[in-house]
Amino acid sequence: MALQALGWVLSDGPRAERFLGLTGLSPDELRAGLGDPAILGAVLELLANHEADLVNAAFALDISPEAIIAARKELS
Template sequence: MNAGRAEEVALLALGWLVGNDDLLPVFQGASGASADDLRAGAQDPAFLASVVDFLMMDDAWVISVSDHLGLPYDTLFQVRQNLPGGDLPNWT
């Protein structure tokens, strides 16, 4: 997974989120993002990272978006690692 592919998958996840009438208001309430922010954020890798962070908060959401996009369940984790702020520290 590279940064370009990560942004592509995150954008698809954002599209899924926008189409989810139950979950979109939860994201907007948690993030404070308006409809205009969602449109502008589609071009911002840091915003896309926040979408992936949000979706990874609940296994059911990960499963739902992954199934919808036809992706393995660990893909969102890989996506997050390749977006701004997603690199994991090496403690050794």
């Protein structure tokens, strides 16, 4: 789910830039850390902290916002 959420985050330039800016990750670090639970958790954390993105991502990914929140808790 976190990888799907990452794909959704990165599908929009300004949203992707916000994610990289908030996490301090470079694109290379992000690519290298795709299997890192901390990085995947950061994706879900971004969504959890911005309700509009949470709702839009959940709709786009056909999952509930609650499922994203639960996955974030599992990764932290």
